[in-house]
Amino acid sequence: MGVDVAGLTRRFGAGRPALHGVDLAVRQGEFVALLGPSGSGKTTLLRILAGLEFPDAGRVRVGGRDMAGVPARARGVGFVFQHYALFRHMTVFENVAFGLRVRPRARRPAEAEIARRVRDLLALVQVPELERRYPEQISGGQRQRVALARALAIEPPLLLLDEPFGALDAQVRKDLRLWLRGLHDRLGITTLFVTHDQDEAMAIADRIALLRDGRVVQFDAPEALFEHPADAFVAGFLGDSNRLPCVVAGGLACFAPLPLPGMATSLPDGPALAFVRPGALLAAPGEGAVVQGVRHDGRALHLVVAAGGRMLEAAPAPGWDAPRRGDACALSIAEARFFAAQQ
Numbered sequence: 001m002g003v004d005v006a007g008l009t010r011r012f013g014a015g016r017p018a019l020h021g022v023d024l025a026v027r028q029g030e031f032v033a034l035l036g037p038s039g040s041g042k043t044t045l046l047r048i049l050a051g052l053e054f055p056d057a058g059r060v061r062v063g064g065r066d067m068a069g070v071p072a073r074a075r076g077v078g079f080v081f082q083h084y085a086l087f088r089h090m091t092v093f094e095n096v097a098f099g100l101r102v103r104p105r106a107r108r109p110a111e112a113e114i115a116r117r118v119r120d121l122l123a124l125v126q127v128p129e130l131e132r133r134y135p136e137q138i139s140g141g142q143r144q145r146v147a148l149a150r151a152l153a154i155e156p157p158l159l160l161l162d163e164p165f166g167a168l169d170a171q172v173r174k175d176l177r178l179w180l181r182g183l184h185d186r187l188g189i190t191t192l193f194v195t196h197d198q199d200e201a202m203a204i205a206d207r208i209a210l211l212r213d214g215r216v217v218q219f220d221a222p223e224a225l226f227e228h229p230a231d232a233f234v235a236g237f238l239g240d241s242n243r244l245p246c247v248v249a250g251g252l253a254c255f256a257p258l259p260l261p262g263m264a265t266s267l268p269d270g271p272a273l274a275f276v277r278p279g280a281l282l283a284a285p286g287e288g289a290v291v292q293g294v295r296h297d298g299r300a301l302h303l304v305v306a307a308g309g310r311m312l313e314a315a316p317a318p319g320w321d322a323p324r325r326g327d328a329c330a331l332s333i334a335e336a337r338f339f340a341a342q343q
């Protein structure tokens with residue numbers, strides 16, 4: 001079930017709108033991550049899709065159907081919000097059965113059918129042994145799985161997840177997100193997933209919508225966002241590039257006082273920012289900078305170098321096998337992405 005959002009605006013009080021004319025078209029079966037800094041509008045967008053919040057302007061279509069005036073319960077949407085906890089006074093089984101039991105009588109499955117579905121779901125989320133427990137008797141990761149099972153019980157064609165693994169430790173989070181992606185693929189549903197963890201978004205999403213100040217600044221495949229960022233904000237938000245101020249004159253970017261050779265750019269004259277990945281800032285024995293730190297991550301050497309009063313992340317140039325802290329070095333840029341500074 002595809003999602004089509006156009007011109008969505010939501011304002012809380014007098015300040016800047018939480019959403020400011022958001023357009024987004026998610027295809028049936030897609031897994032989309034909503035990524036962006038705190039306060040950029042991710043949760044508000046998800047809540048509007050769920051029917052828990054209402055826009056001041058714009059429209060939402062789910063599966064081609066206009067959602068204006070359709071209450072949350074009638075949308076057939078499954079959602080897991082971070083603060084939308086399990087019902088504490090119900091067992092795991094009852095929590096998962098809830099969405100089916102509250103259906104109008106005509107659409108409510110028989111008790112035996114509900115029990116079968118709940119057990120299938122608990123097996124699917126890999127906690128079949130927990131059905132008699134209460135939420136406080138299971139771990140955080142298990143609660144997240146049960147919350148997902150509860151959301152999936154109504155067989156929603158659209159699943160909305162707001163930082164569902166927020167409170168979990170890194171390894172459990174990693175396992176759960178891979179598992180979630182597999183589940184999404186198996187069930188053939190459409191998923192929108194809010195996160196502020198870019199690695200998480202990169203790891204599981206087909207496309208990422210990057211939000212800033214209530215607008216979608218870029219909506220693209222992870223590699224495309226990384227390789228072709230639309231502006232300086234996107235380039236700075238994704239990855240761990242060095243941001244190097246420079247001045248462009250006659251097609252040449254000059255980095256002074258940083259000890260870096262000038263680089264050709266197609267930007268017009270004026271102040272600019274160059275984004276240089278750590279692997280593209282190369283250090284070789286020489287003058288101008290000093291190695292401050294050396295780290296090996298099992299695959300490659302990473303350097304921190306001091307240059308022109310700044311700390312930069314760099315890599316040793318090919319052939320420099322054993323840089324050490326305190327070594328003098330010269331820097332060069334293998335590749336940079338330039339943006340005019342006023343963006």
Ligand SMILES: Nc1ncnc2c1ncn2[C@@H]1O[C@H](COP(=O)(O)OP(=O)(O)OP(=O)(O)O)[C@@H](O)[C@H]1O
Pocket residue numbers: 012013017018036037038039040041042043044045196
């Ligand atoms: N109910 C509300 N009342 C007033 N302001 C709100 C309300 N909900 C959200 N906002 C404001 O709207 C803006 C967007 O909030 P939202 O929660 O959508 O951002 P977010 O991107 O999900 O942030 P985070 O990553 O911190 O969860 C923020 O400035 C927030 O303070």
